[in-house]
Amino acid sequence: MxxxxxxxxxxxxxxxxxxxxxxxxxxxxxxxxxxxxxxxxxxxxxxxxxxxxxxxxxxxxxxxxxxxxxxxxxxxxxxxxxxxxxxxxxxxxxxxxxxxxxxxxxxxxxxxxxxxxxxxxxxxxxxxxxxxxxxxxxxxxxxxxxxxxxxxxxxxxxxxxxxxxxxxxxxxxxxxxxxxxxxxxxxxTIPTGEAAYRVILKREQMENDPDLKRLIDEPTAIRWIGPDAHIVAYPIKAHNGYNIVSTHISNTVGLTEDWTARASKEIMLKRFDGWNDKLMKCLRLAPEGELVEWALRIxxxxxxxxxxxxxxxxxxxxxxxxxxxxxxxxxxxxxxxxxxxxxxxxxxxxxxxxxxxxxxxxxxxxxxxxxxxxxxxxxxxxxxxxxxxxxxxxxxxxxxxxxxxxxxxxxxxxxxxxxxxxxxxxxxxxxxx
Ligand SMILES: Cc1cc2nc3c(=O)[nH]c(=O)nc-3n(C[C@H](O)[C@H](O)[C@H](O)COP(=O)(O)OP(=O)(O)OC[C@H]3O[C@@H](n4cnc5c(N)ncnc54)[C@H](O)[C@@H]3O)c2cc1C
Missing domain, CATH: 3.50.50.60 (FAD/NAD(P)-binding domain)
Structure with a gap:
């Protein structure tokens, strides 16, 4: 237009x-x-x-x-x-x-x-x-x-x-x-009690698994919803990247609102333990040392x-x-x-x-x-x-x-x-x- x-x-x-x-x-x-x-x-x-x-x-x-x-x-x-x-x-x-x-x-x-x-x-x-x-x-x-x-x-x-x-x-x-x-x-500003994790996967990481390949290929935004949390995921960069952002109730003490604070992958995986296999496969692929967590305020x-x-x-x-x-x-x-x-x-x-x-x-x-x-x-x-x-x-x-x-x-x-x-x-x- x-x-x-x-x-x-x-x-x-x-x-x-x-x-x-x-x-x-x-x-x-x-x-x-x-x-x-x-x-x-x-x-x-x-x-x-x-x-x-x-x-x-x-x-x-x-x-x-x-x-x-x-x-x-x-x-x-x-x-x-x-x-x-x-x-x-x-x-x-x-x-x-x-x-x-x-x-x-x-x-x-x-x-x-x-x-x-x-x-x-x-x-x-x-x-x-x-x-x-x-x-x-x-x-x-x-x-x-x-x-x-x-x-x-x-x-x-x-x-x-x-x-x-x-x-x-x-x-x-x-x-x-x-x-x-x-x-x-x-x-x-009011702490919402919610924090967010951000993970970006590369196409090469997802291509060899048919479930994950479908996720990055389809022009769909998925939200997996559960107690005290949900995860939004969709392809970006002309389907060359997969963006995953959680928002979850968390003990946000010590977390800042900056997008730069590194987070522990182990703690994230524990937080979402029991969520479906397809999502967990994605989260396990989060590059070590690149995971970010920050507090959400309004x-x-x-x-x-x-x-x-x-x-x-x-x-x-x-x-x-x-x-x-x-x-x-x-x-x-x-x-x-x-x-x-x-x-x-x-x-x-x-x-x-x-x-x-x-x-x-x-x-x-x-x-x-x-x-x-x-x-x-x-x-x-x-x-x-x-x-x-x-x-x-x-x-x-x-x-x-x-x-x-x-x-x-x-x-x-x-x-x-x-x-x-x-x-x-x-x-x-x-x-x-
Ligand atoms: C997880 C998450 C996902 C989101 N997804 C979406 C989405 O899908 N779609 C959407 O529309 N929105 C989304 N948002 C919201 C969106 O990101 C924000 O609303 C937007 O970026 C706010 O921009 P801003 O310029 O108002 O503030 P900021 O991005 O915070 O910019 C403020 C700027 O001011 C500068 N500054 C501060 N103080 C001073 C000073 N005293 N002197 C000079 N410079 C100063 C800072 O350095 C900074 O560059 C999302 C937000 C989050 C947290």
């Missing part, structure tokens, strides 16, 4: 915007702004170098739509896998409890679901931001912010001033903490995302559990909407109006997506017993269209998530003001 031609910003050469953080959220906002013609977009990133680690990431239809507006979906497709099916299976015996066809998503919503490597998505966003003229400053840690003056103190760089500051500094956002403190609120919905001309975006605004694959997708929508609304301003005096509209449109939708992810985790992680048996019956019925406790595969949730063109909505809403 071709990218829509986006109207250019009226203050393209005048308005200056500082973006804090070069994660998927910060880069998406830089692209969202620069693709509207804004000529003064600067991204400040603490890290000395840019490089996304991590595993596969699902690019849902609503995220595909945003990436099309940004002009980068096509370049991502080369190594992407287009998902045809999502299958929910019982942990112990691999029995299929639910199968949702993703093949017709494109017909219904205009876009399919892809899975890509996180590094490929991150690189595509960065390249596009730079191509469009955004400036990247690495080694630029934001130490302090003055909300009234829209200025920041950057370590080693001194003070910088912009017309708008976008705080895309992630779940541990320092800018959010300062914003909340000014309102007399305490900023607290944030309760915020009372607001704005302070003067400073706006929160991405995980800083709506940190979520990953269970409906919407964290980065919502960050992408934030960036596209922000670009659309600021592009409509005819003077810098209109910035507050654009930012208020951004907050009004984005917050309700992103907070709802966070709630859907949480309820999905609760449904998938039930202990064995009568409630779990009832849930399994519901999942089976949902294969033919009934409401599903798994909101990723639930028709009504998909409709609300995937059908909305947030760019068009933002344009219409601004025009009404």
């Amino acid at each position: 071709a990218a829509t031609l986006l109207p250019k910003a009226r203050l393209a050469g005048q308005m200056s915007i500082g973006v804090v953080g070069a994660g998927i959220g910060g880069l998406a906002s830089a692209v969202g702004l620069a693709s509207r013609g804004f000529q003064h977009v600067t991204i400040y990133e603490s890290a000395p170098e840019i490089g996304e680690v991590g595993a596969g990431i699902q690019v849902a239809p609503n995220f595909c739509r945003v990436l099309t507006h940004f002009g980068i979906l096509e370049r991502l497709k080369r190594d992407a896998v287009r998902l045809e099916q999502a299958s929910v299976r019982r942990y112990v015996n691999d029995e299929q409890l639910n199968s949702t066809s993703f093949a017709n998503l494109e017909k219904e919503y205009g876009y399919p679901t892809f899975v890509v490597h996180r590094a490929d998505l991150h690189r595509a966003l960065l390249e596009r931001a730079l191509e469009l003229g955004a400036k990247l400053r690495t080694n630029s840690h934001v130490e302090d912010i003055d909300f009234e003056k829209t200025s920041m103190q950057i370590k080693g760089l001194g003070t910088v001033k912009h017309d708008v500051i976008v705080a895309a500094d992630g779940i541990k956002s320092g800018i959010r903490a300062k914003m909340m403190a000014r309102r007399g609120e305490i900023d607290e 944030h309760l919905p915020l009372s607001g995302w704005l302070d003067h001309n400073v706006a929160l975006l991405g995980d800083a605004a709506h940190a979520t559990l990953p269970h409906i694959a919407q964290g980065a997708a919502q960050a992408g929508e934030d960036g596209a909407v922000l670009g659309t609304l600021l592009a409509r301003c005819t003077s810098v005096e209109e910035i507050p109006k654009a930012l208020k509209t951004y907050e009004r449109l984005r917050k309700a939708r992103a907070d709802w997506a966070v709630a859907m992810a949480k309820s999905t985790g609760e449904a998938l992680h039930m202990p064995d017993g009568p409630q779990q048996a009832a849930r399994d019956e519901q999942l089976k019925k949902a294969s033919t269209g009934a409401t599903s406790p798994d909101k990723w595969g639930d028709k009504a949730t998909q409709q609300k998530l995937y059908s909305l063109d947030v760019v068009q909505q933002a344009d219409q809403e601004f025009a009404k003001l």
Whole structure:
């Protein structure tokens, strides 16, 4: 599908915007702004170098739509896998409890679901931001912010001033903490009690076993669900890699939210002992020394995302559990909407109006997506017993269209998530003001 031609910003050469953080959220906002013609977009990133680690990431239809507006979906497709099916299976015996066809998503919503490597998505966003003229400053840690003056103190760089500051500094956002403190609120990320393991297998490791070969060949995302845990697995890198991520209730004391903490394969295998053979064969193949485990945290919905001309975006605004694959997708929508609304301003005096509209449109939708992810985790992680048996019956019925406790595969949730063109909505809403 071709990218829509986006109207250019009226203050393209005048308005200056500082973006804090070069994660998927910060880069998406830089692209969202620069693709509207804004000529003064600067991204400040603490890290000395840019490089996304991590595993596969699902690019849902609503995220595909945003990436099309940004002009980068096509370049991502080369190594992407287009998902045809999502299958929910019982942990112990691999029995299929639910199968949702993703093949017709494109017909219904205009876009399919892809899975890509996180590094490929991150690189595509960065390249596009730079191509469009955004400036990247690495080694630029934001130490302090003055909300009234829209200025920041950057370590080693001194003070910088912009017309708008976008705080895309992630779940541990320092800018959010300062914003909340000014309102007399305490900023607290909440440990969910869940942790995640990440394993990536290579095609050569799976090719000689017919069960495993089928897993890497089929464009299917499988979730094996069991007491206190589930495991998501799907092929990535044009079927040359197999991405496996667990989320499991764990004693997370001592675990960080970084994706870099090495974990013990022996402990992981013990944790999933008794799960089905096909999955265990995969887990046993996890390369020694490459297994990563990290803690999953969220944030309760915020009372607001704005302070003067400073706006929160991405995980800083709506940190979520990953269970409906919407964290980065919502960050992408934030960036596209922000670009659309600021592009409509005819003077810098209109910035507050654009930012208020951004907050009004984005917050309700992103907070709802966070709630859907949480309820999905609760449904998938039930202990064995009568409630779990009832849930399994519901999942089976949902294969033919009934409401599903798994909101990723639930028709009504998909409709609300995937059908909305947030760019068009933002344009219409601004025009009404
Ligand atoms: C296991 C797992 C699976 C997931 N799967 C999916 C999926 O399939 N689909 C999906 O859409 N989403 C998924 N997500 C969610 C997604 O990864 C996140 O929502 C997204 O990456 C958040 O991006 P961000 O840019 O907001 O934050 P971050 O990636 O945390 O980026 C923040 C950046 O800000 C920088 N920074 C921080 N403080 C400062 C400072 N003071 N000065 C300068 N720079 C600073 C940091 O160095 C970092 O680069 C998943 C998440 C997890 C944990």
